[in-house]
Amino acid sequence: MRPRPRPRPSSSGPVTAGDGPIDSGPIDAGEMPQFSSGEQPPPFETEAVELSLVLQEALEHNLDLRTNAIDVAINEANIMAAIGAYDVFVSASLTGSFQKLPQRGSAFTISTGARSLGGSVGFNRRLETGGTIDLTMSATRELRDQPISFFNPAAGSIVLATYTARPTLTLTHPLLKGAGLKVNRADIDRARLAKTQTEAQQMITAQNVVRDIVVAYWELLYAQRDLENKRRSLELAQEQLTRTQAEVAAGRRSPIDGRSLEQTLAQRENDLLLAENNLLDRSLTLRTLMGQDLASQDVLGLSPATDPQALKPRAIDHKAEIELAMKANPQIRQLQLAIASRRIDEYVAANQRLVQLDVRASFSPQGRSIDSTPNADTGDPGEKGSWGKAFRNFFNDDISNGLLADFQVDGSINLTWDVQNRTPKANHQRALLELHKAEANLSAMRQNISGQVIRLSSNLRNAGKRMEVTASSVELAEENLKAETARYSVGRSTSYDVMFRMDELELAMANSLRAQIDYLQSLTELQLLTGELLPSYGLEVVSQRRAFETSKRK
Numbered sequence: 001m002r003p004r005p006r007p008r009p010s011s012s013g014p015v016t017a018g019d020g021p022i023d024s025g026p027i028d029a030g031e032m033p034q035f036s037s038g039e040q041p042p043p044f045e046t047e048a049v050e051l052s053l054v055l056q057e058a059l060e061h062n063l064d065l066r067t068n069a070i071d072v073a074i075n076e077a078n079i080m081a082a083i084g085a086y087d088v089f090v091s092a093s094l095t096g097s098f099q100k101l102p103q104r105g106s107a108f109t110i111s112t113g114a115r116s117l118g119g120s121v122g123f124n125r126r127l128e129t130g131g132t133i134d135l136t137m138s139a140t141r142e143l144r145d146q147p148i149s150f151f152n153p154a155a156g157s158i159v160l161a162t163y164t165a166r167p168t169l170t171l172t173h174p175l176l177k178g179a180g181l182k183v184n185r186a187d188i189d190r191a192r193l194a195k196t197q198t199e200a201q202q203m204i205t206a207q208n209v210v211r212d213i214v215v216a217y218w219e220l221l222y223a224q225r226d227l228e229n230k231r232r233s234l235e236l237a238q239e240q241l242t243r244t245q246a247e248v249a250a251g252r253r254s255p256i257d258g259r260s261l262e263q264t265l266a267q268r269e270n271d272l273l274l275a276e277n278n279l280l281d282r283s284l285t286l287r288t289l290m291g292q293d294l295a296s297q298d299v300l301g302l303s304p305a306t307d308p309q310a311l312k313p314r315a316i317d318h319k320a321e322i323e324l325a326m327k328a329n330p331q332i333r334q335l336q337l338a339i340a341s342r343r344i345d346e347y348v349a350a351n352q353r354l355v356q357l358d359v360r361a362s363f364s365p366q367g368r369s370i371d372s373t374p375n376a377d378t379g380d381p382g383e384k385g386s387w388g389k390a391f392r393n394f395f396n397d398d399i400s401n402g403l404l405a406d407f408q409v410d411g412s413i414n415l416t417w418d419v420q421n422r423t424p425k426a427n428h429q430r431a432l433l434e435l436h437k438a439e440a441n442l443s444a445m446r447q448n449i450s451g452q453v454i455r456l457s458s459n460l461r462n463a464g465k466r467m468e469v470t471a472s473s474v475e476l477a478e479e480n481l482k483a484e485t486a487r488y489s490v491g492r493s494t495s496y497d498v499m500f501r502m503d504e505l506e507l508a509m510a511n512s513l514r515a516q517i518d519y520l521q522s523l524t525e526l527q528l529l530t531g532e533l534l535p536s537y538g539l540e541v542v543s544q545r546r547a548f549e550t551s552k553r554k
Contacts, residue, residue, distance in 0.1 A: 044280060046301030051217050054290060055537055058213050059206065061291035065541075068202035075195035082187040091122040091136075109147050112157055116142040118164075130184045131173030139387075140164045160371045163390040168364040177354040186348045190341055197337045199541075203330040206541045207533050209289070214524045214537075216286045221304040222517045223282040226510070227275040233506050234268045237499070241265055244495050257495040264499050313464025313519065318457035321530055322450050328531030329449055335442040342435040349428040356416035365407040367394040449529055456526040463519035470512035477505040 059065060096117045103109040118140030126132050142162040173179070241261040247253040283302040287294060294300070326332060369389035374382035396405045418424065484501040487493035527533040534540060 044276075044301045045299045046283070046303045047299050048303045048305040051214070051304070051306035052537065054217060054286065055210055055213055055539060058209055058290045059539065062205075062209050063291070064205045065202065065209065068198065068205050071198045072195060072202060075191065075198050079188065079191040079195060082191045085187065086126050086128060088123055088125045091124065092120065094119045095140075103147075111144050111146055113145040114142060116140055118142075127173070128181050128184055129173070130179045131171060134170040134172075135167070136170075137165075137167045139166075158373055160373075161385050162371075163369040163385050163387050165367040165387070165390050165394075166364060168362060170360070170362040172358065172360045175357040175359060177351060177356045180351070182344075183348055183351045186344050189344050193337050193341045193344075197334055197341075200330040200334040200337065202541050203531075203534075204334070206539070207330070207528050207531075210533055210537065210539065211524055211528045213286070213289050214533075215521050216282070216289055217304060217306070218517050218520050220279075220282040220286050220302060221307075222513060223275070223279040224304060225513055227272070227279050229506065229509055230268065230272045230275040233502065234265070234272055236502055237261065237265045237268050240495060240498055240502075252491070253495075261495050261499065313460065313467060316457040316460050316526075318454050321453045321457060321526065324530040324532075325449050325453055326446060329529055330531065332442070332445055332449065335438065335445055339435065339438045339442060342431065342438045346428070346431040346435050349424070349431040353421060353424040353428055356414075356418075358414045360410075360412045360414070362410045363407070364409075365394055365404045367391050368406060369393055453526065453529055456522050456529070459522040460519060460526065463515050463522055466515035467512070467519060470508060470515050473508040474505070474512050477501070477508040481505050 096115075098113075098115050099111075100113040101109070102112055118138060120136055120138035122134060122136035124132060124134040140162075142164070144160050144162065145157045146160050147157045178184070241258070244253055244257050244261050248255050248258045280301060283300060284294060286302055287297065287300070367390045369385035369387070371385045372380070372383045374380060393405055396402055481498075481501040481504070484493055484498050488495065488498050524533065527536055
């Protein structure tokens with residue numbers, strides 16, 4: 001098995017679960033702790049990056065998050081469009097006509113011509129309960145050529161002016177099918193749920209991006225320390241080879257010891273080259289996740305500047321973590337919203353199975369003013385009509401005859417009955433099945449997330465325990481190496497035994513670092529499930545929305 005590198009010790013030394021308060025967050029230290037032997041730079045140029053800056057840059061340039069932000073804006077527009085169905089609409093018209101009807105033959109002539117000019121303005125609005133209301137005000141002025149005598153066309157004609165003002169209020173409303181607030185606001189509710197679902201998807205995308213970045217960052221840290229440990233191991237082997245060669249030259253050691261060490265040294269040089277390549281590969285992976293263009297980068301290597309100092313395993317209660325995940329996990333939230341949307345569909349589909357029964361009523365008062373002709377027999381001088389008189393004529397002079405002088409009331413009830421009703425029944429059945437399917441998906445997701453939380457809680461406990469055990473293993477391996485080196489210096493051990501102790505130390509250091517990295521990665525996965533990942537790094541998805549709005553204004 002390939003040996004693994006040693007974790008870089010913090011100034012306070014290894015910390016176990018029983019020491020001090022729990023602390024599981026990374027600390028931006030600026031510089032990594034130094035080995036006593038001194039660090040050497042990798043063979044390629046690198047730049048130091050802190051985890052917080054890496055995360056911020058990734059969220060700002062991630063294309064999936066920008067797409068999610070646009071989806072949220074689209075759904076906001078859909079909400080406005082759905083609410084717009086209940087806007088007030090204004091309608092207006094202007095009409096005119098000209099008619100000429102000269103007498104033909106012996107027919108009675110009521111009118112020999114007419115000219116009219118009128119207009120109307122109306123307001124209509126759809127009601128949230130399902131009906132519509134319409135108010136229209138029309139006004140018309142008509143000039144009619146009326147014969148003085150119906151029996152004597154030669155007597156000529158007079159022009160009568162008619163002024164008509166007519167407001168009309170019309171209400172149309174369903175009584176069964178299509179009636180009710182819940183049915184008629186279904187499109188608005190669906191649009192709002194769709195927006196919330198998109199925001200949940202945006203949260204899922206952001207958490208996945210952060211998870212990938214954090215995992216890649218810790219793997220980069222692992223690769224860097226692996227390189228440092230490989231270099232340290234090579235230096236120790238070189239020192240041992242120098243001592244052995246000196247003792248071989250003095251005749252105190254066999255030349256076989258020197259050749260054995262040379263072979264080991266060659267293997268460790270090969271391991272060092274592999275570690276350098278691994279560090280470059282991890283750097284490129286992290287840059288790719290950050291959304292950087294590799295072709296335009298002069299510096300390819302990265303050096304982590306955030307160190308999980310004083311890493312302390314925290315106590316894990318998987319039941320509490322499961323409860324938190326059930327409340328905060330965005331995937332569960334998405335499925336809950338999908339169920340809410342399916343319930344709206346089911347309610348609307350059930351309503352569509354009802355009989356179509358609509359009522360329509362209209363009320364239209366009218367005010368008219370018509371010219372009156374002079375009458376020589378009675379001495380009546382006649383009177384010209386006007387708009388003022390037309391509006392006054394809305395009401396009776398004698399209120400005992402009623403308030404309104406001229407009005408019309410209309411009403412109707414219309415019934416449409418689908419006798420077999422197969423299409424609405426099928427649509428309702430499909431909506432019910434889709435609702436049951438969404439509920440089953442939610443149950444499956446809860447079961448899956450509960451299992452993941454339990455496994456990750458177990459992994460965290462195991463990793464925390466491994467951190468304690470491997471820390472002790474490192475200390476023991478260091479003591480064994482010192483003792484073996486001392487025995488070698490007095491001729492009671494061989495170079496093979498010393499190298500064996502070096503390999504033990506390298507493996508112990510590798511296992512200790514792997515335990516730390518595994519703990520950090522399992523913690524990241526658990527925070528992803530419980531919805532704590534973004535808050536733990538001080539990030540919020542709303543910044544993506546603001547960034548999109550800013551770019552849209554530009």
